[in-house]
Amino acid sequence: MGKWIERQRNIIDFTLSSLLRRKGKNVALVCVYTFVVFLLASVMFFIHSIKKEASIILKDAPEMVIQRMIAGRHELIPTGYMDKIKNIRGVSSVKPRLWGYYYDPVIGANYTLMVPENSDVHAGNIIIGQGISRARLAFEGDSMEFRSHDGKIIDLEVKNILSLESELVSSDLVLISEDDFRRLFGGSKEYVTDLTLHVKNPRELSTIAVKIAELLPDTRIILRDEILRTYDAVFNWRGGMMIVILLGALLAFIIFAWDKASGLSQEERKEIGILKAIGWETSDVILMKFWEGMVVSFSSFLVGVLLAYGHVFFASSALFEPALKGWAVLYPRFKPVPFIDASQLATLFFLTVVPYTVATIIPSWRAATVDPDSVMR
């Protein structure tokens, strides 16, 4: 065993010396390799973290949301629909939801205005998210002006600011009383934005959804399961930016593999020839090339993963920020929670380290089986 280890160490010593002889090329290779791993790992960590957090946070979202559609657009729903739905067997409760968007011309941002289910907010008051507080420099006790549907200015006092930790769900939120909501947007009291529904037995949810669709054909039903699936599929690999990043990484790996698999440089072939001439066996040459592949790919993998972890969970994915922000004025400041597991690293390892190492060995095996004399000429 000791002899075996010593042999491996000798080969690694030789491999490292060989790599250092082509220092410039190999350092560049390691840098690019590390960057590719870093990019892939960052995307993987970020997406997994968001998905996992969404699945936990949204598990208490409304069981069913019922929206009215007219000409392919979401329209206000009459409160009379509530009575019809309540009569369906298995329905435990139906609640109206009042929510909408408000464009604030002062900062050019869109807010989500919402009337909370319980009457937490009194008329004349609002509770705002941290994003709005930051952008509008509005704090507890300040008043914020809103322009109503009929052009009147409504002053509302900021009663409270939602916690910093809840930004992922509340950054652009304005909680407002029903009276103020209706004063702001107008409309009849007989209409609400949509309905939420709770059922007695969750297993009957799809049956009840079918009954509602038959009873009220102009409605669209969104189940909680669909909400959760939406966030499970968010940042899907087919998404525009995702595919660009993945294609970039894939292309880089194809170039690496092509460079290796298309054959060795004259210098490398000569080196193999000399090694064989001085007594190295084919298996030794292959072992050396295996270690060469491992030194480059495994080192890059480790550093790439560590940098990606720091980037996503310490620097809040600073490199992705411009893409995530888009044209938004309000941007939630949140630190993804590090939900990482060994399977993520294993996937990344098999995607990055294994193909490169294999691509390094194959041409070396071909060169190592050729007569040393012909290789050295």
Place this chain on the structure above:
Amino acid sequence: MILNGYSGVHSSKGIKSVRKSNLFFLYLTINMILLFLMFVHASFQGNTEARFIKEKAEMVRRIGLTDLCLFTEASYTRHLSQADLHTAFQDSPMSLEHFPSGSLVGPPPGLRKINGKMD
């Protein structure tokens, strides 16, 4: 075999330099320790954040929220689960979906399934 005799230790003027393989293994060990610490940190941070995640879940339940506030630039990316296939094109019938976040996220999977059946 010749490799068994290769020590890899270079000596010059009586001073022995460290074997390259030792340096490499030291480098690997440091990285592996950092990798292990990464998992420790993730676990620790996960426990610390559990309270805040619970707080967010409670807010979702209490207010009746349906979505995460990831992108605030367009209604269909602000409320991803409430979007439909038309939302992105509501500005005008010929308007193309043009918000950057629209290129990051797709429509809800439920919609695509229904559309698939129709095609």
